[in-house]
Amino acid sequence: MYSASFSQSIGGATGRPRVAIIGSGISGLAAAHTLTGLAELTLFEAGDYFGGHTHTVDVTLPDTQGRPTTFGVDTGFLVLNERTYPNLLALFEQLGVPVAKSDMSFSVQAPGAGPKGTALEWSGSDLSTVFAQRGNLVNPRFWRMLSDIVRFNRITTRLAERGEDLSPDSPLLQPLGDFLTAQGFSAEFRDWYFLPMMGCIWSCPTDQMLQFPVATMVRFCHNHGLIQVTNRPQWYTVAGGARQYVEKILAGVPDRRLNTPVQQVLRDDQGIRVVTEGRVERFDAIVMACHSDQALTILGDAATPQERAALGAVRYQPNRAVLHTDASVLPVSQRAWAAWNYEAASAHAQGEPQVCLHYLLNRLQPLPVEKPVVVSLNPQQAIDPATVIGEYDYAHPVFDLAAIRAQGQMPALQGRHHTWFAGAWMGYGFHEDGLKAGLQAARSLIEAHGLAPRLSGEAARQAALPGVFG
Structure with missing residues (x-):
């Protein structure tokens, strides 16, 4: 069926399970960060940058002295607070990512x-x-x-x-x-x-x-x-741009692939086959850290009725963002x-x-x-075209009653057919929700594959982010 290279082996050279992660937004990065050292990871990103809604863009403008200066600005994820973003603040502290006070007027x-x-x-x-x-x-x-x-x-x-x-x-x-x-x-x-x-x-x-x-x-x-x-x-906001946390997490994921859309995921008793252009690879498990409609498209006819019902219930609103100085x-x-x-x-x-x-x-x-x-x-x-720096397309989940009910169906789907799902669409649609979903998927995968004992007990638990081990 495929004229492509095909890897039959399950489990990497280290004996650790091979895990594919689809999507490099906060959920995929959270799963990758949690699984680093426990599994051989491959991170697939369909776009031309890592980070998903974390998208820092370089801008060059005159500073207060009139000198050209280049700095990063965020066009997607921008702010967090101490009350409802505990996991994200813990992640930033662990990674050494600087934050600064922000204005939410x-x-x-x-x-x-x-x-x-x-x-x-x-x-x-x-x-x-x-x-x-x-x-x-x-x-x-x-x-x-x-x-x-x-x-x-x-x-x-x-x-x-x-x-x-x-x-x-x-x-x-x-x-x-x-x-x-x-x-x-x-x-x-x-x-x-x-x-x-x-x-x-x-x-x-x-x-x-x-x-x-x-x-x-x-x-x-x-x-x-x-x-x-x-x-x-x-x-708070990330001083200098939120891509800093993305880069720090990616440093621990050697096999990360930009511009590599996953075309299909095939599942059997032994594990997963991930189909990309000209290539089919075997994995022990997969974390689908993408939008629910994207996950459903990738699974195609192989999606179970329960997956089709839950993933198909969440709709998305396309939005165009224009970065400018007008x-x-x-x-x-x-x-x-x-x-x-x-x-x-x-x-x-x-x-x-x-x-x-x-x-x-x-x-x-x-x-x-x-x-x-x-x-x-x-x-x-x-908008004055002379002031436009860039234009970007995003999609935001629509949290109607169908989406809320679909969220309640997701726990029963996790881990079935070697597949875990993660995304901000499983919460309120925000960065903390995406992070929590990625952490929870990784924790479930760790338990399913018996990887927790490799973390050397309590010391590793204390080093982990809140919510990874309960």
């Missing part, structure tokens, strides 16, 4: 919602930025939004602290759109605060967000301190500039609506320049 531009048909602009940093447009001090609609924010935080905090289960009749499975209507929240709250905030978090259109179950929003926002006024967690996309009032700047769709926008965000990287990362450096996700306004 948030602004909204709503075309046509301001005075005389202009754009409404506000930011949540402080009272001055909330009322960046001073006319909103006497705008009853704006005050209605602020009142609803307070009420929303109170209601959702109570839901989160109640800790209800996710049984079929649980109110936490109610779609967000129905929840907002039932609770009587205003259109101003929905359009000028809630949907922009959700858009910043999950990078998907408003019609998709309104179908999310309440549980997805409540649990994430509560854990991340987004529905409380005080005691919010401090956010500050005209930011709010007109600089008082309203924030780290995350949401721009609502114009009433005259054409085509399917997409979430539009402008990340002001100077607020998010310590940069050696004053010129605004921006990543615009699905920009609606024309």
